[in-house]
Amino acid sequence: MRESGVAFFSSLTLHSLAMAFVVGINFTVALRLIGFVPRLEISALSRFYVIHWYAAAAIFISGAALLLAYPAKALTNPLFYVKLCAVVIGLLISKRIQNTFSNKPEVLIDSVSIKLAYLSIALWLITLTAGRFLAYTYNTLLASRFY
Amino acid sequence: MIDFLLSFSQATGIYAFMNSPWGWPVVESVHFFGLCLLIGTVGLFDLRMLGFASEISLSELHRLVPIGVGGYLLNVVTGTMFLSTAPDQYLYNPAVQSKLFFMLIAGINMMFFYATTAVNIKSETYTSQAIVRAKFMAGISLVCWCAVIVCGRLITYYRPPYHWCLWC
Numbered sequence: 001m002r003e004s005g006v007a008f009f010s011s012l013t014l015h016s017l018a019m020a021f022v023v024g025i026n027f028t029v030a031l032r033l034i035g036f037v038p039r040l041e042i043s044a045l046s047r048f049y050v051i052h053w054y055a056a057a058a059i060f061i062s063g064a065a066l067l068l069a070y071p072a073k074a075l076t077n078p079l080f081y082v083k084l085c086a087v088v089i090g091l092l093i094s095k096r097i098q099n100t101f102s103n104k105p106e107v108l109i110d111s112v113s114i115k116l117a118y119l120s121i122a123l124w125l126i127t128l129t130a131g132r133f134l135a136y137t138y139n140t141l142l143a144s145r146f147y
Numbered sequence: 148m149i150d151f152l153l154s155f156s157q158a159t160g161i162y163a164f165m166n167s168p169w170g171w172p173v174v175e176s177v178h179f180f181g182l183c184l185l186i187g188t189v190g191l192f193d194l195r196m197l198g199f200a201s202e203i204s205l206s207e208l209h210r211l212v213p214i215g216v217g218g219y220l221l222n223v224v225t226g227t228m229f230l231s232t233a234p235d236q237y238l239y240n241p242a243v244q245s246k247l248f249f250m251l252i253a254g255i256n257m258m259f260f261y262a263t264t265a266v267n268i269k270s271e272t273y274t275s276q277a278i279v280r281a282k283f284m285a286g287i288s289l290v291c292w293c294a295v296i297v298c299g300r301l302i303t304y305y306r307p308p309y310h311w312c313l314w315c
Binding site: 009012013016017019020021023024025026027028031036037039040041044045047048051124125128129131132133135136 | 169171172173175176179180182183184185186187188190191194199200202203204207208210211214293296297299300301304
């Protein structure tokens with residue numbers, strides 16, 4: 001992974017593409033729950049979760065590949081754990097929203113769902129920011145530094 | 148050109164901000180946030196035009212597009228901040244040039260869409276010709292925006308470009 005330019009770049013690109021789809025879909029659903037485009041049915045919009053879950057799987061696969069390339073760089077940086085927690089909680093919220101609204105046009109948007117939407121936006125913003133800052137805040141690039 | 152961009156960046160305070168400890172990653176985060184807004188709205192609209200989630204009304208989904216335009220404007224502002232702060236890293240970088248090329252194609256494609264097909268989408272009058280046209284344009288749009296992300300990744304990966312760019 002580390003020595004192959006193609007493998008590393010492919011993982012990095014896949015990670016970015018998948019992240020754009022996951023965050024984009026979550027933002028759109030959250031904005032709809034908050035009140036944007038009220039005539040757009042949330043139950044129909046949740047059909048896009050199919051793509052969302054494929055993209056989420058791609059995030060974890062490409063993320064694992066990037067972690068394998070530079071494990072010490074990520075594992076010694078607290079921001080890596082912040083990003084990981086934000087992604088996991090964000091995806092749990094996605095699952096909760098999907099279960100609530102998918103194929104259920106009769107379900108009304110309650111205050112809990114609106115709060116979850118705000119939390120979802122905050123968590124995905126944390127994910128994006130932590131992800132970008134990871135490239136600038138590491139103290140250790142390679143574990144061999146310690147030998 | 149490089150001098151003009153640098154003096155613009157220095158005169159407006161962009162250069163000082165971007166060279167502060169957190170300036171660059173903060174602007175990068177905002178840049179990617181704008182891209183996510185674009186993919187989450189225009190990308191979903193493209194997927195719908197390609198036939199995915201066909202029970203969603205196209206005209207209703209089209210109302211999300213202004214959010215995507217907001218994301219695009221964020222990208223233009225933050226992209227200008229990158230370009231003007233380190234013009235030598237961007238102007239001659241083939242990844243940037245490719246990214247701008249795909250953005251241009253996406254822009255032309257969007258103009259054709261609004262000139263020929265958007266009226267059918269808004270009025271929900273779908274002729275077979277309009278459906279084929281919409282699918283074709285949606286495909287181009289989706290490919291272009293994904294290519295923009297790929298080229299965006301390439302910019303930093305191959306920076307500086309002088310040792311590999313054939314025409315720089």
